[in-house]
Amino acid sequence: MRNIRLSVLFGVIGGILTFLFEGWSVAVVGILMGISLGLAISGQLKRKEPAKLALDVLPSALVSCGILLILSLLQNYVITGVIGHSPAPLEVMIPANLIGVLGGALFLLITVALHGLSEGQERIGRLVLLGLVVIAFPFVDNFTQLGWTSLIIFSLIYVLLGMGLNIVVGYAGLLDLGYAAFFAIGAYTTGILSSQQDNITLNFWLVIWIAAAVAAVAGILLGAPTLRLRGDYLAIVTLGFGEIIPVIFLNLTNVTIKEPLTCWIIPGVERLFGATSKLSCNVIANNLNLTNGDLGINPIGRPALPFIGTFTSNNTVPWFFLIILIILLAIFGINRLRDSRLGRAWMAIREDELAASQMGIDPVRTKLLAFSMGATFSGFGGAFYGAYIAGVFPGAFQFSTSIIILCAVILGGIGNIYGVIVGGLVIETADRLFLPALKDFFTNLMNHSVLPALASQKTLHDIVAQNANPILYRYLLFGLVLVIMMAVRPEGLIPNAQRRMELHEAEEAPNVAASTSVKS
Amino acid sequence: MNKGLRLALNILIAVGVIYAILLIGPVASFDIPIIAGEIAKNPLQLVQYLIIGVANGAIFALIALGYTLVYGIIELINFAHGDVFMVGVFASLTVLSLTGTLNTTNPVHIILGLVLALILAIVICAVLNAAVERLAYRRLRNAPRLAPLISAIGMSFIIENIGLIWAGQSWLVPSFGTSGGAAQKNFPDLLGTMFTSLNLNQNLFTSSGIHLRITITGLIVIVLAGVFMLGLRFFIQSTTLGKAMRATAQNRDAAKMMGIDIDTVITATFLIGGGLAGAAGLMAGLYNNTAWWFMGFRAGLFAFTAAVLGGIGNIEGAMAGGFLIGIIASFSDGYLDARWTEGWVFAILVLILMFRPTGLFGEQVGEKA
Numbered sequence: 001m002r003n004i005r006l007s008v009l010f011g012v013i014g015g016i017l018t019f020l021f022e023g024w025s026v027a028v029v030g031i032l033m034g035i036s037l038g039l040a041i042s043g044q045l046k047r048k049e050p051a052k053l054a055l056d057v058l059p060s061a062l063v064s065c066g067i068l069l070i071l072s073l074l075q076n077y078v079i080t081g082v083i084g085h086s087p088a089p090l091e092v093m094i095p096a097n098l099i100g101v102l103g104g105a106l107f108l109l110i111t112v113a114l115h116g117l118s119e120g121q122e123r124i125g126r127l128v129l130l131g132l133v134v135i136a137f138p139f140v141d142n143f144t145q146l147g148w149t150s151l152i153i154f155s156l157i158y159v160l161l162g163m164g165l166n167i168v169v170g171y172a173g174l175l176d177l178g179y180a181a182f183f184a185i186g187a188y189t190t191g192i193l194s195s196q197q198d199n200i201t202l203n204f205w206l207v208i209w210i211a212a213a214v215a216a217v218a219g220i221l222l223g224a225p226t227l228r229l230r231g232d233y234l235a236i237v238t239l240g241f242g243e244i245i246p247v248i249f250l251n252l253t254n255v256t257i258k259e260p261l262t263c264w265i266i267p268g269v270e271r272l273f274g275a276t277s278k279l280s281c282n283v284i285a286n287n288l289n290l291t292n293g294d295l296g297i298n299p300i301g302r303p304a305l306p307f308i309g310t311f312t313s314n315n316t317v318p319w320f321f322l323i324i325l326i327i328l329l330a331i332f333g334i335n336r337l338r339d340s341r342l343g344r345a346w347m348a349i350r351e352d353e354l355a356a357s358q359m360g361i362d363p364v365r366t367k368l369l370a371f372s373m374g375a376t377f378s379g380f381g382g383a384f385y386g387a388y389i390a391g392v393f394p395g396a397f398q399f400s401t402s403i404i405i406l407c408a409v410i411l412g413g414i415g416n417i418y419g420v421i422v423g424g425l426v427i428e429t430a431d432r433l434f435l436p437a438l439k440d441f442f443t444n445l446m447n448h449s450v451l452p453a454l455a456s457q458k459t460l461h462d463i464v465a466q467n468a469n470p471i472l473y474r475y476l477l478f479g480l481v482l483v484i485m486m487a488v489r490p491e492g493l494i495p496n497a498q499r500r501m502e503l504h505e506a507e508e509a510p511n512v513a514a515s516t517s518v519k520s
Numbered sequence: 521m522n523k524g525l526r527l528a529l530n531i532l533i534a535v536g537v538i539y540a541i542l543l544i545g546p547v548a549s550f551d552i553p554i555i556a557g558e559i560a561k562n563p564l565q566l567v568q569y570l571i572i573g574v575a576n577g578a579i580f581a582l583i584a585l586g587y588t589l590v591y592g593i594i595e596l597i598n599f600a601h602g603d604v605f606m607v608g609v610f611a612s613l614t615v616l617s618l619t620g621t622l623n624t625t626n627p628v629h630i631i632l633g634l635v636l637a638l639i640l641a642i643v644i645c646a647v648l649n650a651a652v653e654r655l656a657y658r659r660l661r662n663a664p665r666l667a668p669l670i671s672a673i674g675m676s677f678i679i680e681n682i683g684l685i686w687a688g689q690s691w692l693v694p695s696f697g698t699s700g701g702a703a704q705k706n707f708p709d710l711l712g713t714m715f716t717s718l719n720l721n722q723n724l725f726t727s728s729g730i731h732l733r734i735t736i737t738g739l740i741v742i743v744l745a746g747v748f749m750l751g752l753r754f755f756i757q758s759t760t761l762g763k764a765m766r767a768t769a770q771n772r773d774a775a776k777m778m779g780i781d782i783d784t785v786i787t788a789t790f791l792i793g794g795g796l797a798g799a800a801g802l803m804a805g806l807y808n809n810t811a812w813w814f815m816g817f818r819a820g821l822f823a824f825t826a827a828v829l830g831g832i833g834n835i836e837g838a839m840a841g842g843f844l845i846g847i848i849a850s851f852s853d854g855y856l857d858a859r860w861t862e863g864w865v866f867a868i869l870v871l872i873l874m875f876r877p878t879g880l881f882g883e884q885v886g887e888k889a
Contacts, residue, residue: 175666177673225874231665232597233873236824240866243821251859252547260542264553399817403673410670459691466688475681482674483656486667 003041003057007064010037014064014104015071019079020437023088023096024144026072028137030065030100031107035133037064038111039126050116054109061105069101083441084448096144134324138317149316151432153388156323157381159424162408163330163417164377169406170415170496171343172370173350175235178222178242179405182375184397185218186211186382188249191297191392192290204303208383215379216372223371227364242402250394253293257284296393300386311387319388326384327421330377334417337373346370400475404431407478410485413492422494427481431474438470550864555855564732569854570847575738575807577846578745582800583823584830584838584845585752586649586793592769592833593789596657599672602820603679604649604794608801609811610683611644612637613707614692622694622708625717630710634802641798648679649794650787658783676816683813693811704812707805711737741803748799749839752792756835761788769833818862822849825869831879840881 014033018026041057048056080087087093107129114125138149161183168176189211193202202210222241226234258264259282291297303322304310311318337343345366348356357363386392404427412423446468454461485492545551559566583605590598616622621633656675660668687693693705715721715736723733756762767775768785776782804819805811826845830837845865852861872879 173666175669225870229873229877232595232669233828233877235666235669236597236828237870237873240821240869244863244866247859247863251857255547257543257547260539264542268553400677403677406670406673463689463691466690467685472685472688473681475677475684479674479677479679479681483671483678486663486671486674487656487659490663490667 002044003060004063006040007037007060008067010040011064011067012071014068015075017434018068018072019075020434020441021146022075022080022085023092023146025096025146026068026100027096027103028100028140028144028146028148030068030104031133033064033068034061034104034107035111035129038108041108042112042115045112045115048116050113053116054113057108057112061108064108065101065105068104069097072097072100082449083444085444138320142317148433149320152429153316153319153323154432155425155428156320156327157385157388158405158408158428159421160323160327160330160381160384161378161405162412162420162424163327163334164374164381165405166374166409166415166417166420167334167337167346167377168370168374169409170420171338171346171350172367173346174226174367174370175231175238176371176374177235177239177399177402177406178245179238179374179378180397180399180401181222181242181245182215182218182378183382183385183401183405184246184249184394185375186215186379187386187392187397188291188297188382189214189379190383190386191300194301194387195297195299197292197297198288198290201301204301204383204387207301208380208387211383211386212376212379215375215382219372219375220368223368227367239399239402242399246394246397249291249397250293252290255285255288255290258282259284291392291394294394296391297386298391298393300390300392302387302390313390323384326380330380331417331421334377338417342366342369400478403482404428404478407481410490410492411481413495415496416492416494419492419494419496423492427478430477435470435474435477442468442470550856550860558855565854568732569850571734571738572854573847573850574843575741575846576804576850577826577843578742579800579804579807579842580819580823580826580846581839581842582745582748582796582803583819584826584842585749585835586797587824587827588830588832588835588838589765589789589793591827592835593765593772593786594657594661596668597672597824598649598652598657598790598793599669599820600652600656600675600679601649601793601797602818602823603676603683603816604645604652605797605801605804605819605823606683606813606816607648607679607686608641608645608798609707609805609815610686610693610801610813611798612641612802612805613705613811614686615640616710617692617694621710625713627714627718630714634710634806638799638802641802642795643798645798645801646791646795649797650790652679653786653790658786676820680813680816683816687811687813704810707809707811709735709737709806709809711740711806737806741807744799744803748796752796753835755792761785765789821862821869822865825865825872828869828877829872829879831881834879834881837879837881841879 010033014026014029017029021029037060038057041060042053045053045056076087076093088096111126111129114122114129117125137152141147141149161179164182165176165179168174168179190204190207192198193200193210194204194207195201222238226237229237261282263281263283302311305318308318311322338346345356345361348359348361349363349366353363356366385396405424408424408427409420410423411427412421413419446465450468451461451465454464541550542552583601586601586604587598590596590601615637616633619633619636621630621637624630624633652675656671657668660671687705712735720736723735756765764775764780764785765788767778767780768782772782775785804815822845823842826841827838828841829844830839830841832838845868848868849861849865852858852864856864
């Protein structure tokens with residue numbers, strides 16, 4: 001029964017997506033829906049023979065794909081009329097729906113059937129499946145002209161940032177509300193080192209490492225003052241840093257540094273004694289424009305590879321695979337870190353700092369390394385981001401950016417790297433892809449159907465016209481995610497087992513007490 | 521390490537820090553020789569900045585009280601508090617607009633409108649703050665510490681978004697004056713208008729030659745804030761509920777055993793904190809003449825810094841801290857560069873937390889992080 005409910009949910013979500021994106025989207029959405037539904041269902045099934053499992057989920061496949069098909073057809077023949085679009089031609093509509101529905105069902109069955117194999121085989125099978133989807137995605141996207149890849153790349157940058165933040169918040173338990181500062185440091189390092197702004201233009205493949213290293217050092221420098229603080233105070237101080245760093249970058253437009261000894265101190269003392277100064281003032285930097293203020297650094301050098309050439313904005317495929325590669329390396333590195341001595345030290349500090357330090361863990365070193373490692377990944381992210389959009393603008397690193405990354409970590413599951421990946425993808429895709437599409441949908445709907453009907457009532461007409469813009473409610477979305485997740489499921493969608501137990505300690509404790517009292 | 525060596529090392533570090541400030545400071549407009557020259561040239565400017573600082577500080581102090589009261593009782597940084605203040609600004613602007621006070625010069629109308637705006641801003645913000653507690657914090661009272669803080673950040677975002685939408689409703693908050701854009705609204709200085717229409721000079725003291733101007737609005741803001749602070753002090757010290765609040769702040773469990781209803785006390789605390797923020801909202805609007813959906817973030821962080829500066833949980837400390845931060849911010853705006861003010865206030869926050877986490881005036885509750 002639960003499977004059917006899940007299928008209905010996924011089918012409806014998929015259907016709504018086809019409302020927003022139209023045309024070929026139903027093919028891509030159907031397959032993605034099939035795989036994600038398969039992953040969601042197979043977690044709750046017992047291991048059986050693959051064929052039997054596949055047979056068991058056949059009703060789910062029928063329900064979800066049926067709903068998708070109905071909604072997609074509804075979109076094509078009814079909704080398009082309401083929002084003033086023309087329905088997709090048959091030569092797009094028929095293959096797209098066929099691929100979406102049949103492909104979705106097929107991938108759902110395959111994903112569930114994999115669960116019937118042994119654990120190791122299942123994992124390999126899933127990896128192959130996901131790998132196929134990831135590799136095929138940009139090409140399919142190119143073919144179908146949906147233009148999702150360029151936006152998914154932003155989501156993937158946030159996934160990388162979320163994985164970095166997860167080290168600090170999830171593993172070491174230090175709430176960092178200023179994580180965007182490191183992102184800014186990475187991006188601005190890239191900007192300063194590979195643009196025409198100050199006549200230093202280094203190769204991207206070098207700059208990305210420098211940016212990561214600078215971010216790591218910044219992590220230590222910004223982490224050091226916060227070591228004595230705990231809990232809320234730490235959060236506030238990191239937030240302060242998160243605010244200061246972009247302000248600094250914004251304002252480094254007119255840097256003048258004069259050596260104080262020769263400029264003021266010695267001349268001042270001399271003037272006190274009535275002598276005129278003969279020293280010449282030693283000026284280190286004069287009116288240096290490092291960051292170009294509000295206008296940002298633009299353009300920034302881009303990576304180049306043999307055979308592919310310089311990465312361009314028009315061709316998103318190499319960018320997509322570059323960020324996928326960085327994420328894969330990051331997953332590998334972070335998993336190794338987590339299982340290392342250092343990773344275990346982080347978790348020990350998170351659970352009980354005093355006890356950990358009694359066991360011989362140096363809290364100062366451990367925390368600083370957490371900040372530094374976390375910052376490294378956002379250094380990579382920042383460098384990639386700077387190169388990808390070919391510019392660095394101060395508006396991109398505000399407090400809300402830090403909170404969006406935190407949202408991703410919390411939605412996905414604190415402390416679980418795969419949860420964070422899902423969280424980052426969901427949050428950022430919702431922000432970059434879903435909301436703008438929803439906005440277009442509403443704008444069309446309003447302009448074509450609702451507003452003409454309201455034309456007689458001017459006040460109402462203006463109010464509706466002004467507020468029917470989902471982008472306006474962006475912060476509301478993130479705020480609600482945080483509040484609702486904290487209230488309903490603080491361990492996230494894909495929780496870390498340990499964390500879940502901790503968070504539900506209070507609920508389980510009375511049960512334990514009750515069961516013991518029954519026994520006695 | 522012997523004493524002499526340590527002393528020498530400390531002196532060396534101090535010299536190094538001073539040198540670094542002289543070297544790097546000018547990048548952040550902290551150029552001591554230039555500032556000293558400016559002060560020497562026009563000392564009355566200092567008085568002017570001081571007055572602006574005290575008036576803004578009074579507003580920060582009212583907001584800081586909300587942080588410190590809540591922290592004193594449930595040890596939570598009520599992150600949404602700054603945004604409650606922003607709602608206060610918009611609520612009073614809306615009331616003034618709907619009552620037609622914005623476009624009148626009739627002094628009686630203005631006074632009645634302002635009193636109504638003050639009352640409604642206080643009520644709306646108090647209820648909003650209590651609602652935030654009820655919705656986002658209450659069920660997390662025994663959860664791990666990060667959970668309510670994250671929930672608070674979420675609430676802050678939600679309220680900011682409400683402010684953003686509110687600012688866009690031209691039927692509620694009209695664009696008044698010339699610079700009222702889509703997101704940033706002008707908030708007219710009604711007290712000044714009222715005094716002008718009474719043929720009184722709205723400037724109690726002006727002198728163009730030496731740049732000193734004291735406005736009636738500034739004076740009224742300071743006096744009104746003082747009245748609210750004295751009222752709060754009286755409430756905390758002399759009423760039963762105030763006593764219950766102090767008891768809860770000292771030890772929640774013991775207070776519960778003495779028959780104090782903790783939920784009522786906490787709700788009352790949030791109501792009071794929200795009400796003070798609402799009052800501060802009207803004053804800030806009148807004094808700074810602007811309403812912006814994001815203004816709660818900056819005001820909230822300044823006020824939080826004030827609360828920490830005074831020792832969080834310490835009510836008198838929060839008031840003193842508010843004035844101090846107001847003055848520092850005003851000096852930074854005037855003598856340094858407004859672009860860097862936020863940075864300087866945060867630097868103060870970080871330094872205080874690093875070296876004296878109990879604040880300048882000590883704290884009433886220990887850090888139980």
